[in-house]
Amino acid sequence: MSRAPLWLRRYAALIRNAWLVDLQYRASIVLWLLWGVTEPAVALGIWWGIAGDGQVAGYARADFARYFFALMLVNQLTIAWDSWYLDGWIREGELNFRLARPLHPAHEAVAENIAYKARTAGMIVVVWLVVSLVWPAVRLPLAPGRWALTAAAVLLAAAMRFFISFTTGLLAFWTTRATAIMELHAGVSLFLSGRLAPLALLPPAVAAAAALTWFPYMLAFPVELLTGAAQGRAVVTGFVGQLVWLGVWIAAYHVTWTRGLRRYGAVGG
Amino acid sequence: MPPAITADRLSKTFKVKVRDPGLKGALRALLKPRYRDVHAVRDVTFAIEPGEIVGFLGPNGAGKTTTLKMLAGLLYPTSGRVAVAGFAPWGGGPAFKRRIALVLGNRQQLVWDLPPEETFQLNRAIYDIAEPDYRERLAELVALLDLGDLLQKPVRQLSLGERMKCELAAALLHRPPILFLDEPTLGLDVTAQEAIRRFLTQYRERYGATVLLTSHYMQDVTALASRVLIINRGRLLYDGALAALVARISRTKRIELVLADGVTREVLAGFGDVKEFRFPNAVLEVPREDAATTSARLLAALPVADLSIEDPPIEDVIRAAFAGGIELDEP
Numbered sequence: 001m002s003r004a005p006l007w008l009r010r011y012a013a014l015i016r017n018a019w020l021v022d023l024q025y026r027a028s029i030v031l032w033l034l035w036g037v038t039e040p041a042v043a044l045g046i047w048w049g050i051a052g053d054g055q056v057a058g059y060a061r062a063d064f065a066r067y068f069f070a071l072m073l074v075n076q077l078t079i080a081w082d083s084w085y086l087d088g089w090i091r092e093g094e095l096n097f098r099l100a101r102p103l104h105p106a107h108e109a110v111a112e113n114i115a116y117k118a119r120t121a122g123m124i125v126v127v128w129l130v131v132s133l134v135w136p137a138v139r140l141p142l143a144p145g146r147w148a149l150t151a152a153a154v155l156l157a158a159a160m161r162f163f164i165s166f167t168t169g170l171l172a173f174w175t176t177r178a179t180a181i182m183e184l185h186a187g188v189s190l191f192l193s194g195r196l197a198p199l200a201l202l203p204p205a206v207a208a209a210a211a212l213t214w215f216p217y218m219l220a221f222p223v224e225l226l227t228g229a230a231q232g233r234a235v236v237t238g239f240v241g242q243l244v245w246l247g248v249w250i251a252a253y254h255v256t257w258t259r260g261l262r263r264y265g266a267v268g269g
Numbered sequence: 270m271p272p273a274i275t276a277d278r279l280s281k282t283f284k285v286k287v288r289d290p291g292l293k294g295a296l297r298a299l300l301k302p303r304y305r306d307v308h309a310v311r312d313v314t315f316a317i318e319p320g321e322i323v324g325f326l327g328p329n330g331a332g333k334t335t336t337l338k339m340l341a342g343l344l345y346p347t348s349g350r351v352a353v354a355g356f357a358p359w360g361g362g363p364a365f366k367r368r369i370a371l372v373l374g375n376r377q378q379l380v381w382d383l384p385p386e387e388t389f390q391l392n393r394a395i396y397d398i399a400e401p402d403y404r405e406r407l408a409e410l411v412a413l414l415d416l417g418d419l420l421q422k423p424v425r426q427l428s429l430g431e432r433m434k435c436e437l438a439a440a441l442l443h444r445p446p447i448l449f450l451d452e453p454t455l456g457l458d459v460t461a462q463e464a465i466r467r468f469l470t471q472y473r474e475r476y477g478a479t480v481l482l483t484s485h486y487m488q489d490v491t492a493l494a495s496r497v498l499i500i501n502r503g504r505l506l507y508d509g510a511l512a513a514l515v516a517r518i519s520r521t522k523r524i525e526l527v528l529a530d531g532v533t534r535e536v537l538a539g540f541g542d543v544k545e546f547r548f549p550n551a552v553l554e555v556p557r558e559d560a561a562t563t564s565a566r567l568l569a570a571l572p573v574a575d576l577s578i579e580d581p582p583i584e585d586v587i588r589a590a591f592a593g594g595i596e597l598d599e600p
């Protein structure tokens with residue numbers, strides 16, 4: 001018998017609860033939305049000023065506008081807060097009842113992600129549509145094939161960022177500084193994942209170093225796919241990079257979860 | 270029928286980092302960490318039959334919760350064997366987890382910002398409970414626990430006692446045959462404690478559930494459990510009936526008197542150790558074997574309006590058990 005209906009019911013219930021909790025904190029939804037919009041808006045403002053009427057590394061003003069609108073959306077669709085949740089669960093002993101249930105705690109985390117992303121990204125799409133009515137620069141060319149590819153890349157990036165965040169959160173089994181490690185990761189990603197500027201603007205040596213890490217694949221690649229900046233070979237290497245790093249992070253998660261649980265089982269909560 | 274729960278020479282040793290106070294201590298711990306073994310549970314052996322309610326007693330840090338967590342599969346035993354409902358709890362998987370409920374009195378699974386019914390609905394999905402079963406069980410739990418209008422109130426607005434009742438309902442919707450309850454009445458007022466005890470008795474009677482509960486409140490144990498496990502410093506000190514323990518430990522009985530008139534403390538002292546004297550009430554403590562004869566002498570010699578012979582308070586007995594270290598073997 002198929003287990004699919006059971007899992008659908010479980011996810012529906014988990015997502016429903018996440019949304020119900022969200023509704024209790026309506027002001028914080030607005031604040032998080034503002035946070036999600038402000039950072040790319042500020043970066044766009046800076047590059048808009050620098051570009052003037054010319055180009056910076058092939059980016060004109062309109063290109064920057066499209067890039068940062070795409071970034072805003074892709075970031076909200078792929079961001080993961082799981083390390084903060086997990087750190088709390090582990091340190092406050094809230095992992096106990098979750099381990100006693102016949103459901104792996106990661107499912108709750110995945111459902112939280114879906115709930116958060118659907119809500120916030122939905123609002124950003126609306127903002128983008130409204131802005132594009134009055135500002136042609138941020139309009140995207142109609143390209144369903146490219147959008148479909150972007151959807152796949154966003155899914156892979158979201159999965160990767162989930163496993164990065166979840167795995168880092170699991171470090172709370174060993175250290176009380178798991179969230180600090182995640183903050184450090186976020187700090188590095190500011191530069192290497194394309195949050196502050198398109199990667200084409202990085203000094204060549206830094207860009208080459210970044211290409212050896214997972215950072216470009218968790219944000220910059222799907223953004224450039226959406227804007228059309230990634231073409232031909234770059235699309236293929238982008239997907240390959242995503243798959244490889246996703247595999248690495250899933251493996252890291254697996255090792256950390258198994259060992260962490262053993263340790264938890266050894267030292268207690 | 271095989272026992273519902275067995276623990277065979279179960280032990281758990283934690284490695285705990287030792288840190289001296291102050292900055293120097295922190296630095297030293299960072300550079301050269303030192304560890305110390307803490308034997309939380311040592312060679313604990315017992316078996317609990319299906320349908321039994323067993324009280325698990327011990328002071329703070331005795332090893333109660335550690336044992337409970339090993340039985341629920343959260344902790345991995347350092348040595349020894351455990352079987353719960355035929356499963357080895359660690360790695361027992363979903364099939365094992367459907368057979369147990371674990372309620373930790375100080376940690377809740379209810380979603381803080383939502384009414385309890387939302388957590389119930391979530392558990393319905395997690396445990397895959399069919400809708401008609403869910404409705405029937407919920408109605409039953411609402412009636413037994415007197416949840417009434419609590420289901421729609423956000424959890425954060427519930428009192429501690431109301432929360433614990435809802436917590437139990439959430440943990441029992443999948444109708445587990447084995448319950449591990451860690452301090453289920455902690456911090457509750459007397460009425461709420463009684464409601465929880467009444468409910469547990471009824472649940473056991475209806476479904477033949479096996480219950481292992483830890484508690485600081487002796488009333489929980491005297492009201493619910495005919496059998497107790499007493500643990501201290503990780504070792505099982507006693508496994509048996511509560512009444513037998515009292516008889517074994519306490520060498521004395523209390524004679525509670527209501528006096529008519531004209532009796533002084535000094536007069537009473539001739540009959541035994543006067544524990545309390547506030548006319549007309551008095552309490553005498555006498556050797557266990559002398560209780561009957563002393564009572565007869567009291568009735569003959571003094572104007573006694575009422576007399577009863579009691580065991581010492583169970584708290585005193587347990588305290589004596591922890592302090593004295595009783596032999597595990599039955600007499």
